[in-house]
Amino acid sequence: MIHDIEYETMPREALEAIQLRRLQTTLAHVYANVPFYRKKFQEVGMVPADISSLADLRRIPFTTKQDLRDNYPFDMFAVPMDNVVRIHVSSGTTGQPTVVGYTARDIGTWSMLMARALAAGGAGRGEIIHNAYGYGLFTGGLGVHYGAERLGASVIPVSGGNTQRQVVIMRDFGPTIMTATPSYALHLAEVAEEMGVSFDSLKFKFGIFGAEPWSEKMRDEIERKLNLTAVDIYGLSEVMGPGVAIECHEAKQGLHVFEDHFIPEIVDPNTLEPLPYGATGELVFTSLTKEAFPVIRYRTRDITSLNPEPCICGRTLVRMNRVTGRSDDMLIIRGVNVFPSQIESVLMETEAVAPHYQLVVDREDNLDVLTVKVEVGEQSFTDEVKGLQDLERRITKHIKELLGVSARVKLVEPKAIERSEGKAVRVVDNRDI
Amino acid sequence: MTDYIVEEHMQVEQISVFLENKSGRLSEVTAILAEAEVNIRALALADTSDFGVLRLIVDDTEKARQTLKSNGFTVGKTDVVAVEVTDRPGGLHGILTMLHDAKLNVEYMYAFVRSSGDNAVIIFRIEQEQEAIRLLESKGVNVIDGQRLYSL
Secondary structure, eight states: OOOOOHTTTOOOOHHHHHHHHHHHHHHHHHHHHHHHHHHHHHHHHHGGGGGSSGGGGGOOOOOHEEEEHHTTTTTTOSOOGGGGEEEEEEEEEEEEEEEEEHHHHHHHHHHHHHHHHHTTTTOTTTTEEEESSSSSSSHHHHHHHHHHHHHEEEEOOOOOOOHHHHHHHHHHHOOOOEEEEEHHHHHHHHHHTTTTOOGGOOOOOOOESSOOOOHHHHOOOHHHHHEEEEEEEEEEEEEEEEEEEETTTTOOOSSSEOTEEEEEEEEEETTTOOOTOOHHHHHHHHESOOSSSSSEEEEEEEEEEEEOOOOOOOOOOOOEOOOOESSSSEETTTEEEOHHHHHHHHHSSSSSSOEEEEEEEEEEEEEEEEEEEEEETTTTTSOOOOHHHHHHHHHHHHHHHHHOEEEEEEEEEETTTTTTTTTEEOOOOOOOO | HHHHOOOTTTTTEEEEEEESSSSTTTHHHHHHHHHTTEEEEEEEEOOOOOEEEEEEEOOOOHHHHHHHHHHHTTTTEEEEEEEEEESSSSHHHHHHHHHHHHHHHHEEEESSSSOTTEEEEEEEEEESHHHHHHHHHTTTTOOOHHHHHTOO
16 A cells, blocks of 8 residues: 555656755755764865755765764754654664664654555554564664554564564464564564464464565565565665665565655765666665754665666655665674674773684574684683683673674684685675575 | 792693694694604693683693694693692592682692502692692692603
8 A cells, every 4th residue: 555645656757846855955954053064065165055956966975874973972963952852873883883863753754654664565554563673772663663653553562582472472463564674584483383383374464574684585485484475674774764665565676765755876886976777886865854863975885776667556766676785894683783893893892802703694593693703812812611611701792782783702723714815704694595 | 938939849831722623633733742742741621512622731841832832723821730649549539628628729630641659640720729739738748840740
């Protein structure tokens, strides 16, 4: 179902007129209220009034994750704290998380966009949504929650974890829509099977999965094991949270970007030159309606392409294809962003650990498993097994505390980690997705 | 003060080597030591599912250490206590009781390959090794110093 017929099926010309007007408003807003953006404009000798067409957007410099980090925690906010009603935190980089804020109107916009997204994925009034995205600092849980309420659906805020109880809830409450990370959905399927609960006896019709990369192969598996239609949802907290783009269950071919609120661009990650429709490159977003935390040409690092072809669902919104990779070394482990540099700083902070490490990611029983191999140097070596096991535990604990991911720490001999041209191979991703 | 210096000589140097749990690693260590003509006098291996710690007493600690290090192993050095234990029922128990009563914790222990006369030799790793040596000697237990042990 299309939640917002007017905007979601708007002729391109009318849409672009709205985009330009909103872009001009947003640029004036950030220029007046965020010193960081004002400086960026001044660097290229521009003022917001110079923007007279959508094409002019490409004259404005990019914003990176590092910029957000440099302005930690609140310096990117474009409104006084008096007007901020919600704060979320994205999983961090190098020990420094990114903090985002929302005004009451931002929460309203986000709820409306999530309502659109859920509707595109098959939800509606009368449906029961089993929301297994984590609630908390992560935008996933609350994002879906507010959208579900806005849509008038019944939402079960089950959050992540306690999988057996989730199976009981699924069996007893008969939810019809599942929202979760795709890997957790498959995990749920396995636990249900162990408990003797068959998905064929459950009432699920649709699943809306995202927050981590997945593939068509995984979609087939999820649809088969969970007996539902699975669609992909995209979002990131810096841009808003979930609900930036959504696949319609009619076509299941790419995610419609809510262009009346966000302008997507694809750029060459090396030259940063804008690329035409169909070309694969890095996805860049400019927010058009956000008040507390607008982003201008934010580099997501996600690699994809845009498809302007009309869609059978009737939406006129451009579609982004599945994210196929990253233009940096970020790993997504069970929905949590992890940079090798973060693990490195944890290791450095854990006394006496040699700087040689490797992250190995596997998928076991459909869940991401992160193993951190650490070379044992003389400073960290003790002849007591207990002491070495303590070291493993300390590192595991630090990683969990700082990054929120569970890692297995495995001590290895010096030089055990393969070097490539003298440089240690930092990441081995064995996930076949 | 003089006492202290005398006791300092009573401990024995042990080297330890970090090993991943994979086949062939132990024999690599023994090959390297054989090549360097280092004689292994005692050895114990403690392991987990992932890794092991090989503890060695050799006739030339420094040479063994340097050779293993230059072959890329992580090598540590620890002081341990070698004690003569009467080779009869309760011999070891008597010593452990003394240590326990004095609240001296044994981190680990293993038997030395050779005996000393009629007595067995047991290697103890004790955190407060000087205190342990003092205690054992005061109770008439024979603590064997490094020089004697390496040449047993």
